[in-house]
Amino acid sequence: MTMLGRLIDGVSVRVLILLGVLAVALLIAPLIAGDYLLTVLILILYFAYIGQAWNIMMGFAGQLSLGHALYVGLGAYTAAALYVHFGIGPWLGLLVAVPVAALAGAFIGFLAFRFKVGGVYFAILTIAVCEFARVGFDHLAWTRGSSGLFLPVSQYSGNDLWHLRGRPVMFYYILLAATALAFVGCRALLQSRIGYFWRAIREDEEAARSTGIDTFHYKMIAVVISASMTSFAGVIYAFYYNNLFPEQVFHISRSIEIILGPIVGGVGTLFGPILGAFVLTGLAEILNNVLAALGIDLPGAKQVFYGICLLFVIMALPDGVWPWLARRMGLSERSK
């Protein structure tokens, strides 16, 4: 079978049509959307992409990370520092940023999996390392500590793709490409040998071991792939926002933000992280606008409403929105 043949093997025509419509809609969206909507869409793609990366660890291999901001931050800071200090562009910076994040992931994985730190304790370890990084970067002079690292900005007429200096639409298409690649890549992973082993580990680690699976090895691969993918989003983050503060980048609320999308969309599914990003970011923006229109300006009102909506979604659809939607649309979905 060809590569493409294998990827779409077993996918129903309806799903292919859905994917086609979604792809076309996202491709032409910037032509129609105004500046505001474009920034919202960028946010959505950003969370869809990272959600997909986080889902590899949690949804596929069953390892709960509550510290994914670590990999975003390491990617962002590495690429930004290389740019500020040495003028090294982001794409070359990736060659350093990704290995740095991968090493951090490998370090956490090694500690946890070698010394049998599982479940909740594993999740706490991921938080701890991320907090450690936050404090560390606060005091790291090379990245300007807590006063923040800034990338030089000016008004851009054109888009310099090589240096990632340009207008939001450029970032939109980069993130769209990354999200599409992540989607296809995750599908390929899930269908391969490693994907079967991951799911076996997620379902029952001891039974997986007695079926001959070297669980340490495959869990390590999951962490390293997830961390590497996430760090790419960090690089984009740095060059999109142009400023980095440890208190923001490594803050635990960042890690939580990352996992909400896939949880609301459907953990372990391929569409879940994308749908979840749309639902959550869309919800937040709608709330913003509604509250503004109503003239409600209470501090924290948005967070409270957001929390209530989230609670409702999770209570109504504990498996996530996608599995429910897929059933409603007659897309038989299992592990897709």
Place this chain on the structure above:
Amino acid sequence: MSTLLKVEGISKRFRGLLAVDRLSFEVPKGAIFAVIGPNGAGKTTLFNMIAGVYTPDGGTITFRGERIEGLTPDKVCRRGIGRTYQIVRPFPALSVEDNVIVGALLHRNGVVDARAHALDVLRRLDLYDKRAQLASSLTLPDRKRLEVARALATDPKLLLLDEVMAGLRPTETDRIVAILRELNRETGLTIVLIEHVMRAVMALAGQILVLNHGKPIAQGEPQAVVHDKAVIDSYLGAEALS
């Protein structure tokens, strides 16, 4: 016949309790070997030591001429020992087919090959028609068979079955007995089974080992073992003879 599995003087202690006490036995290649004994005799503990879940406190386990005691469960499986759990543990959210593909992928790189092998195994175990169902939706007897299928798909030389007939109706028991006998005859697979269902044990086993309090109280041909006084007293009771 050559020896496939050789257990020499293995013991396992859980805090105060000596679950397996200096146990030795040999299983010849191609044999069907049964381990019986009352609840808590140490049968599952014995399996867990062979399968690498526990490291014995003493003694050696030799499989195909190599020492395997203390190896991790995945390494033991790679060497050619498949096992099922007394309390079944299939991968619940995976389909029947995917459960078995996981096993088949141990010695196959391609998913296509693995699927073909998995489907063969499912046919053998009468689970082919249920291949698309989730493992969690199966009845207990089917789940037990699924575990056998998953273990078989790893191409073991030795299969350890922990009470796969428990809770089955007599017709279902007979069917499993037939399947196991066929496997043993056609593929030369060696089987060690823990079983309380004497009807199955008598129909299958060439050799029986009887454990009580972690120690062997009898071993030999089925007819001799079930007439052994110590076995009757401590485990079978007189009615088993009738």
